[in-house]
Amino acid sequence: MIPDMTAPLLEVRDLRKWFDGPRPGLFRKRAVVKAVDGVSFDIRHGEVLSLVGESGSGKSTVGRTVLRLARPTAGQIRFAGDDITSLSRDALRPFRQKMQLVFQDPYASLNPKMTVEDIVGAPLEIHAPELSAAARRQRVAETLALVGLLPSHAARYPHEFSGGQRQRLGIARALIMQPQLLIADEPVSALDVSIQAQVVNLLLELKERLGLTILFISHDLAVVGHISDRIAVMYLGRLVEVAPTRALFTMPRHPYTEALLSAVPIPDPTIQRERIMLAGDMPSPLDPPSGCSFRTRCRYALPACAGAVPALREVAPGHLKACIRDDLHLVAPTGLDA
Amino acid sequence: MTQAPARPAAGEDDVLEVRGLNISFHTPAGEIPAVRDVSFRVRRGETLALVGESGSGKSVTSLGILRLTPKPPFCSISGQVLLRGRDGTMRDLVALPEAEMRGVRGRDAAMIFQEPMTSLNPVHRVGDQIAESIRFHEGLSRRAALGKAADLLDLVGIPDARRRLGAFPHEMSGGMRQRVMIAMALACEPRLLIADEPTTALDVTIQAQILDLLRRLQERTRMAVIFITHNLGVVAEIADRVMVMYTGRVVEQAAVRPLFRAPLMPYTRGLLRSVPRLDFAGLGREKLAAIPGTVPDPLEPPPGCSFGPRCGAFLPGSCDTAIPPLQEALPGHQVRCVRWSALTGEAA
Numbered sequence: 001m002i003p004d005m006t007a008p009l010l011e012v013r014d015l016r017k018w019f020d021g022p023r024p025g026l027f028r029k030r031a032v033v034k035a036v037d038g039v040s041f042d043i044r045h046g047e048v049l050s051l052v053g054e055s056g057s058g059k060s061t062v063g064r065t066v067l068r069l070a071r072p073t074a075g076q077i078r079f080a081g082d083d084i085t086s087l088s089r090d091a092l093r094p095f096r097q098k099m100q101l102v103f104q105d106p107y108a109s110l111n112p113k114m115t116v117e118d119i120v121g122a123p124l125e126i127h128a129p130e131l132s133a134a135a136r137r138q139r140v141a142e143t144l145a146l147v148g149l150l151p152s153h154a155a156r157y158p159h160e161f162s163g164g165q166r167q168r169l170g171i172a173r174a175l176i177m178q179p180q181l182l183i184a185d186e187p188v189s190a191l192d193v194s195i196q197a198q199v200v201n202l203l204l205e206l207k208e209r210l211g212l213t214i215l216f217i218s219h220d221l222a223v224v225g226h227i228s229d230r231i232a233v234m235y236l237g238r239l240v241e242v243a244p245t246r247a248l249f250t251m252p253r254h255p256y257t258e259a260l261l262s263a264v265p266i267p268d269p270t271i272q273r274e275r276i277m278l279a280g281d282m283p284s285p286l287d288p289p290s291g292c293s294f295r296t297r298c299r300y301a302l303p304a305c306a307g308a309v310p311a312l313r314e315v316a317p318g319h320l321k322a323c324i325r326d327d328l329h330l331v332a333p334t335g336l337d338a
Numbered sequence: 339m340t341q342a343p344a345r346p347a348a349g350e351d352d353v354l355e356v357r358g359l360n361i362s363f364h365t366p367a368g369e370i371p372a373v374r375d376v377s378f379r380v381r382r383g384e385t386l387a388l389v390g391e392s393g394s395g396k397s398v399t400s401l402g403i404l405r406l407t408p409k410p411p412f413c414s415i416s417g418q419v420l421l422r423g424r425d426g427t428m429r430d431l432v433a434l435p436e437a438e439m440r441g442v443r444g445r446d447a448a449m450i451f452q453e454p455m456t457s458l459n460p461v462h463r464v465g466d467q468i469a470e471s472i473r474f475h476e477g478l479s480r481r482a483a484l485g486k487a488a489d490l491l492d493l494v495g496i497p498d499a500r501r502r503l504g505a506f507p508h509e510m511s512g513g514m515r516q517r518v519m520i521a522m523a524l525a526c527e528p529r530l531l532i533a534d535e536p537t538t539a540l541d542v543t544i545q546a547q548i549l550d551l552l553r554r555l556q557e558r559t560r561m562a563v564i565f566i567t568h569n570l571g572v573v574a575e576i577a578d579r580v581m582v583m584y585t586g587r588v589v590e591q592a593a594v595r596p597l598f599r600a601p602l603m604p605y606t607r608g609l610l611r612s613v614p615r616l617d618f619a620g621l622g623r624e625k626l627a628a629i630p631g632t633v634p635d636p637l638e639p640p641p642g643c644s645f646g647p648r649c650g651a652f653l654p655g656s657c658d659t660a661i662p663p664l665q666e667a668l669p670g671h672q673v674r675c676v677r678w679s680a681l682t683g684e685a686a
Contacts, residue, residue: 054541055512162632163392192391193568197612197628204623219541222571225619226626245620263546265571267613269594277550278543281511333616 007081008042009181009213010066015039015075017058017065021286031286035061037237038075040312043181043213050216050224052260053234056282059217062234063183066215067099068092080180097127100174104186106166110158117154120144120172127177139176146209147172147202164195168202175206185217200227221264225249230318233257236285236293239312243319250332253321255298258330266333273333292323300325352422353529353562354403354447355379359417361395361402370636372398374586376417380530383560387567387577387594389609393633395586396566400532403564404449405431405439421446422529445475448523452535454515458507464491465503468522475526490521495551513544520551527559534566549576570613574598582606585633585644588664592671602673602682605629605645643675651681 016038021031036058043049051059064070066077068084077085084095100123103109110119121140124131131139141151147168158166167187174182184203188196200223207214218224224231224245231248233241233256241254252258262276278297283289289296295305304324312322361373373395380386390396398407403421407413420428423446431442443449451457459467468490469483478486484503491499494517507515516536523531533552537545553576556563565576573580573594580597582590582605590603601607611627618624631648634640640647642658649657656676664674675681 054543164632192633193570193609194391194612194629195632197614197626198630200614201625201628204625221542222614222616222619225616226614226623228620247620249616249619259543261616263542264616265542265545265549265569265575266616267570267574267598267610269574269577269598271574275546275550277546281513281544282541 006044008078009045009047009080010043010215011076011078012042012062012066013040013076013078015062015065015077016073017061017070018073033285034237034288035285036065039234039237039239040075041232041239041242043215045180045213046207046211047230048207048214048216048228050218050228050231051234052218052221052224052231054219054260054282056236056285057234058237058285059234060185063101063185063215063217067101067183068095069101093127097123097177098179099181099183100177100179102167102170102174102182102184102187105190106163106170107190109170110166112158114157115154116140116144116149116156116158116169119158119169120154120176123173123177143172143176146175146206162195163191164198167191167195167199171199171202171206175210178210179212181213181215183215183217186219187216188223189218189220196223203227221261233260236282236288238293238309239320239322240294241319241321242312247316247319251316251319252330252332253315253319253328254294254323255300255325255328255330256294258332259297261333262331264333300328349381351381352379352420352428353382354422354564355418355420355428356399356403357418357420359399359402359415359419361398361407361413361415363408363413364411368637372586372636373402376583376586376588378581378588378591380562380564382529382562383556384578385556385563385565385576387565387573387580388583389567389570389573389580390583391568391633393585393636394583396583397534398586399583400449400534400564400566403431403532404443404447405434405436406443406449441475444471444523444528445526446528447530447532448526448528449532449534450516450519450523450536452538454512454519454539455507457519458515460507463504463506464510464518465505468503468518468525471522471525486525487521490525491518493524493555494518494521495547496521511544512540513547516540516544516548517551520548520555524555524559528561530562530564531556532564532566535568536565537572538567538569545572552576570610582609585636585639587644587661587674588672589645589674590672591664592668596668596671600682602667602671602678603645603675604649604651604677604681608648608650651677653677 015036017036019033019035021033023030053059065072079095117140121136124136140154149168188199228245230244232239235256241257259276259278291306292310295301310322310324312320314320357377359373359376363370363372376399388396401407402415403419419431421431423429465484465487468487472478472483472486488500488503491502496502496517537548577594579593581588584605590606608629629648643662646652646657662674662676664672667673667678
């Protein structure tokens with residue numbers, strides 16, 4: 001059956017992932033870290049949705065929870081229409097083939113004692129144990145070719161590869177089960193600039209060839225701007241803005257997005273711009289501000305912002321924001337003003 | 339060796355002059371030439387950005403300046419590193435005995451690193467860590483040194499500085515820890531600050547704060563800054579001059595504007611093109627102009643220009659015969675490429 005391409009492949013509703021925080025005192029109640037606190041989004045078939053935010057925003061936890069590597073505290077995750085929120089380990093197995101993760105650090109995520117064939121072929125052992133050794137070798141060789149490596153690389157060990165090649169191995173391991181959804185958590189952040197571009201090109205090429213849907217998690221707005229169809233901006237466990245890429249870059253609607261875009265250094269020394277300097281750090285997730293959690297660093301904050309958590313609502317077609325101020329005229333980085 | 343461009347004598351304003359610096363690591367697999375024939379100078383109040391990818395030698399160069407590279411027989415260093423001291427004279431740090439070197443580090447020249455958590459001592463309060471250097475170099479009492487430490491924390495924008503003296507590094511955020519590192523580095527008012535990827539581990543909004551802080555401090559103290567980074571956006575923002583390194587050699591050096599406007603070395607062009615442009619965001623996914631291949635193995639360098647195997651302008655017979663000399667292509671603009679003038683014609 002041909003899947004309905006207009007229906008979302010992944011639907012996330014009001015996802016929450018809370019962790020136990022440190023105990024403030026022997027007889028005091030343990031604090032709760034709301035790493036993800038009510039996040040909802042869809043990803044359509046063949047779409048690249050990026051989740052951006054700074055460290056501690058909860059973007060990686062969203063990725064891990066969607067994959068069910070962490071059990072959600074509340075909310076719902078639907079994959080191709082099936083609710084996978086509370087499936088058991090065994091019941092999850094068929095879904096695990098269809099959604100795969102690419103990690104950030106190509107040095108730490110590959111076992112140094114395993115050959116490339118064992119690393120890339122590992123998912124086959126679990127999901128297709130019936131394959132013969134020859135058939136498995138064939139699948140590994142095909143997958144290596146897909147990511148621009150040679151069949152002869154199969155007998156080598158990770159240390160024989162450069163950073164960029166290792167990330168190709170990580171991508172090959174994720175692709176060998178022919179997944180529909182790829183969750184890439186900072187896949188190019190650890191790579192050198194020239195290699196970063198190679199891996200970004202590879203991901204986009206694979207997306208076209210294999211019809212992949214990608215959840216791309218990153219803090220690098222330049223890469224995100226290049227790779228995504230839509231972008232979701234996270235701050236302290238919640239989404240503050242979701243928009244098509246061009247709209248987000250040219251007409252940011254949330255003050256945090258505006259500040260984030262303004263902070264990206266542009267490789268052009270002739271550009272003179274007024275930078276929006278955010279004061280201080282992100283507040284502790286153990287003790288988040290009431291109401292809008294960005295209000296403590298927001299230059300547009302009003303007393304009303306401390307009241308209730310602002311809802312994420314649609315303010316233009318496909319453009320959502322969680323901010324009570326509709327009277328703002330936010331600025332885009334130089335050269336991007338619509 | 340290669341012919342270095344003619345060089346005027348060190349000017350009054352020069353804080354640092356590096357001449358023909360070579361640094362090699364001696365490993366069981368063979369000698370690794372990490373830095374080769376590197377020469378440059380930094381003036382008072384100037385920021386020189388050192389750009390390159392992993393293995394380019396940019397960090398080793400900076401460690402070599404302060405003689406923080408491993409001791410012989412694991413590592414050898416030659417050439418001259420002339421640093422202006424408090425008395426105004428230029429001293430060669432390569433020739434200085436280790437005991438005297440200790441008086442230079444932290445006083446005449448200081449350094450900050452990428453990861454403030456690993457550079458700060460986790461079991462000492464930040465106040466004492468800042469005061470340590472002040473007491474060592476200036477012989478102040480603990481009390482007086484702590485007073486100065488509080489002023490420094492205030493200077494680098496840490497709120498409630500006096501109370502924060504008693505904090506441990508783990509009680510602070512990454513941005514705050516980097517501010518503490520900067521306070522420590524500035525404690526003895528060095529003439530030269532070496533900043534090795536100081537914002538790479540930080541979030542962009544915090545990076546913006548730290549860059550702004552460094553800029554303001556430099557305006558105030560007129561210190562010379564060597565800023566090591568792989569982020570070309572940061573370079574454009576902070577540098578007066580840029581030195582691009584590849585496999586241990588300087589391949590291009592120029593003032594920041596000409597370097598970004600008209601880079602002469604194909605490697606620099608490649609680097610600039612491989613960064614996705616913010617103003618094109620969401621306008622379709624053209625392939626990024628990646629530089630093909632990877633940095634060569636330092637134990638088996640290719641013949642001739644080390645960028646040759648990855649270079650789109652590679653010409654057999656001219657690029658693979660000898661290591662190209664660093665030439666003064668335009669006034670103040672040096673490039674290590676035998677084809678630069680031919681390529682500039684093509685590009686125009």
